[in-house]
Amino acid sequence: RHSSPCYPAMKPDRKKRVCVLGSGNWGTVIAKIVGSNSLHSELLQERVSMYVYEEELEDGRKLSEVINEHHENVKYLPGHKLPPNVVAVTDAAEAVRGADVLVFVLPRQFVRTLCATLVGQIKPTAVGVSLIKGFDSEDGPLDLVSNTIARYLKIRMCVLMGANNANEVAAEKVAETTIGCKDKRLVPLLKAIFQTDYLKVSVNDDVEAVEVCGALKNVVACAAGFVDGLELGSNAKAAVVRLGLLEMVRFVDSFYPGSRLGTFFQSCGVADLMTTCYGGQRDSRVAAAFAKSGKTLAELEEEMLGGKKLQARGAIGTRTAFEVNRFLKENKMEEQFPLLTAVHLAATGVAPPNAVLQCVRDAPDYTPMVRNLLVM
Numbered sequence: 001r002h003s004s005p006c007y008p009a010m011k012p013d014r015k016k017r018v019c020v021l022g023s024g025n026w027g028t029v030i031a032k033i034v035g036s037n038s039l040h041s042e043l044l045q046e047r048v049s050m051y052v053y054e055e056e057l058e059d060g061r062k063l064s065e066v067i068n069e070h071h072e073n074v075k076y077l078p079g080h081k082l083p084p085n086v087v088a089v090t091d092a093a094e095a096v097r098g099a100d101v102l103v104f105v106l107p108r109q110f111v112r113t114l115c116a117t118l119v120g121q122i123k124p125t126a127v128g129v130s131l132i133k134g135f136d137s138e139d140g141p142l143d144l145v146s147n148t149i150a151r152y153l154k155i156r157m158c159v160l161m162g163a164n165n166a167n168e169v170a171a172e173k174v175a176e177t178t179i180g181c182k183d184k185r186l187v188p189l190l191k192a193i194f195q196t197d198y199l200k201v202s203v204n205d206d207v208e209a210v211e212v213c214g215a216l217k218n219v220v221a222c223a224a225g226f227v228d229g230l231e232l233g234s235n236a237k238a239a240v241v242r243l244g245l246l247e248m249v250r251f252v253d254s255f256y257p258g259s260r261l262g263t264f265f266q267s268c269g270v271a272d273l274m275t276t277c278y279g280g281q282r283d284s285r286v287a288a289a290f291a292k293s294g295k296t297l298a299e300l301e302e303e304m305l306g307g308k309k310l311q312a313r314g315a316i317g318t319r320t321a322f323e324v325n326r327f328l329k330e331n332k333m334e335e336q337f338p339l340l341t342a343v344h345l346a347a348t349g350v351a352p353p354n355a356v357l358q359c360v361r362d363a364p365d366y367t368p369m370v371r372n373l374l375v376m
């Protein structure tokens, strides 16, 4: 475990309290990391609260009780023990009481409801870190999830995104991740919370680009999945993924000016894109089955991602493609993002999945755009 050796030791009462909001697959892995880092930290209080959306297990036991008795989230991360200082709390307001750092790691469709229950319950000095992938578009315009949380709770927000397959990180296989944070003073604290021997943290102040990478890569993963499903080969898949990366760069360049190209070379960029497109994850698997079988996406999500759990655990790429498409249409910019547009058209049955290949054939020369970004 790494911690900053030159950071002054804090008095116990000045140590920061961390609360993890979410207890799914990734949420539980993060609670395991934060809990273990907090056990002997100079910066962190030992007790870590984890907000658990209460569920009754098949044997009638309550998930939170099982977590607190057996230190294992048997539903979302079976086979991995949590440190005993991680305490499952089912009341969100109680979980955040006194917390200095709030780690948001739940599916984005539950964010607004959760935030609404937390209004007035948060320390005004608290800092939030969002690990949530996807955009928020419930008000109409496309927005970053971290902006929604900041608006509700009036706190500063950071983000953490990267090539982080939860089960691999749970097994302590080496990975990297990117934290987007504008305030350099928070870096030692954030590293104390998230960095371990097997999870290398890089901090980057290009916060919006970090978050957008995490949202758009799921759309590109759908395009990659279409190529897999149609068995069009690894060259075609690489061409589609490359084009997807360029459209991600163009999207950030168009809507978040001032962002840096270098951010795309961090874990949140090209590395997360690779693991999402090639690592057999939800979005690409569902998209491959869609292209191959001719079934609807809803049928496939139901079949492949587990019936009733659909709403919480469904693939998010096609939903993001829909939101991005609506936003591009409003800005009359669909033509500048042919691959992102083609994924939406294929997912909604307007075009066949192999439309993503036409995008490769018609792709413009992106060199001038990339050159402009490089000099920024």
Ligand SMILES: NC(=O)c1ccc[n+]([C@@H]2O[C@H](COP(=O)([O-])OP(=O)(O)OC[C@H]3O[C@@H](n4cnc5c(N)ncnc54)[C@H](O)[C@@H]3O)[C@@H](O)[C@H]2O)c1
Pocket: 022, 023, 024, 025, 026, 027, 028, 052, 053, 054, 055, 076, 105, 106, 107, 108, 110, 131, 132, 133, 134, 164, 165, 166, 167, 312, 313
């Ligand atoms: N799983 C990964 O490998 C991974 C990696 C990086 C980022 N992420 C992102 O992290 C976020 C959380 O993903 P996850 O894998 O921990 O979740 P998950 O899909 O495993 O679990 C769903 C969670 O939602 C909760 N839930 C269900 N209904 C709810 C409700 N009505 N209100 C509040 N919570 C409810 C469940 O209790 C569970 O904790 C997502 O945005 C995801 O994209 C996931």
